[in-house]
Each structure stands twice: as C-alpha cells, then as structure tokens.
Amino acid sequence: MDPAEGKTEGYGSTLRKGDLEGKKAWADFLFHNVAPPAAVNHAVWPESPEGYREANEAYCGHMLRLTRELFGRLSAELGLQEGAMAEAFGGDDVVLLQKINFYPPCPQPELALGLAPHTDMSTLTVLLPDEVQGLQIMSNGRYKAVLHRTTVSREKTRMSWPVFVEPPPEHAVGPHPQLVTDEFPAKYKAKKFKDYKYCKINKLPQ
Ligand SMILES: O=C(O)CCC(=O)C(=O)O
Ligand SMILES: [Fe+2]
Secondary structure: OEHHHOEOOEEEEOHHHOEEOOEEEOOEEEEEEEEOHHHOOHHHOOOOOOOHHHHHHHHHHHHHHHHHHHHHHHHHHOOOOOOHHHHHOOHHHOEEEEEEEEEOOOOOHHHEEOOOOEOOOOOEEEEEEOOOOOEEEOOOOOOOOOOEEEOOOOOOOEEEEEEEEEOOOOOEEOOOHHHOOOOOOOOOOOEEHHHHHHHHHOOOOO
C-alpha cells in the first residue's frame, strides 16, 4: 500500500516510520475494502485462514446494518431526518474499509507505541479489539474526531479489527446544509472525500 499515492489497500507497518516522541512504532496491518462490491479487490484479501472471505462477507453485512442504524441515530441526534447522514455519506455506495492490526509482543513496551497518536479519517470507525488492553483514548467530544493511540504488551500479541466507514472517493463531503445557519456558519469547505484523505495523509491544510 502507499497511502500518499491514494493506494490504501494492502499490507503495511509502522516500524519503518522511525521515532515518535522518543518511542518506536511497533505494529503491522492489512487494509482491504469490504464494501461496496465495486470497490472490493479480492486479490488483496488474504488466502488463509480458510473461510476468511466468507466470514468477512458475513461480517460486512452486519457492519452495513450497524452503520445504517448508527447513521440513523446520529442524524436524529442532530435534528436531521433519519436518512440524512447515510445519504450525505454516499448512501448505498458507502465504503467499508477493513483494517487488521497486529501488535507483536515487545520486550520493552515502555520504549514503543503500537500506533502514534492520531485521529481516524473515516466518518465512523467500528472497532473490534481482542482481550489485550492497548487502546488509549486521549480526548473526547461529541461528533469530534477522537485522538487515540495504541500501546504494546511485553508478553502478549494484540490484534484489533477496525472497520472504517467512509464516503466514496468522489463523493463531496462538507457541513450538512441543514446544520449551517447564520448563527453556526460553515466551518469547513466542501470537497471530495479523496481530496480530504489526500490532505490528511500528507498533513496538508484542509
Ligand atoms: O488497535 C486499536 O485498538 C486501535 C487501532 C486504530 O486506532 C487504527 O487502526 O486506526
Ligand atoms: Fe485509529
């Protein structure tokens, strides 16, 4: 994968990123789209374990239902119609990007982090962690991107399976018109999601 070039599928590692706050990043990961069907490239899905594809497709169906439910509730909470957020983020073309994080045991966990502090680029992230502690939520606020990072364990491998819910790349994202008023003017410019992602990955102003 090469996120800076817009290739967000495939295997990657934080190891090569060098130093962060005097610590080493210590994680491997795999990204691949699971929805919509037109965005799925099975060539980047792992061939093992057996049944991976079937399990993932079933999981994706549940994720789509959950996403619809969450969008409905989040819209209602903002005083919008139930379908407003789902529609604003691409309707049936919404992209589900599966990531699998692998944090091997690290002999000196105090000198390492799994993932450096970051906010996700997605509209929503649904995270399935295993039982090994590691996710640290660093700040919080309703509907704001949450800064978070992960740590590593001395003895245990940790894994996590976030699904990033994203608008389609060509889809324009920006403040919902019904939420822009004289009192609350637009804080962000509307732009294509792929352009937003490009700026975020390359740390360019939005
Ligand atoms: O491993 C975790 O618990 C979180 C992973 C994460 O933040 C990410 O992959 O963006
Ligand atoms: Fe994250």
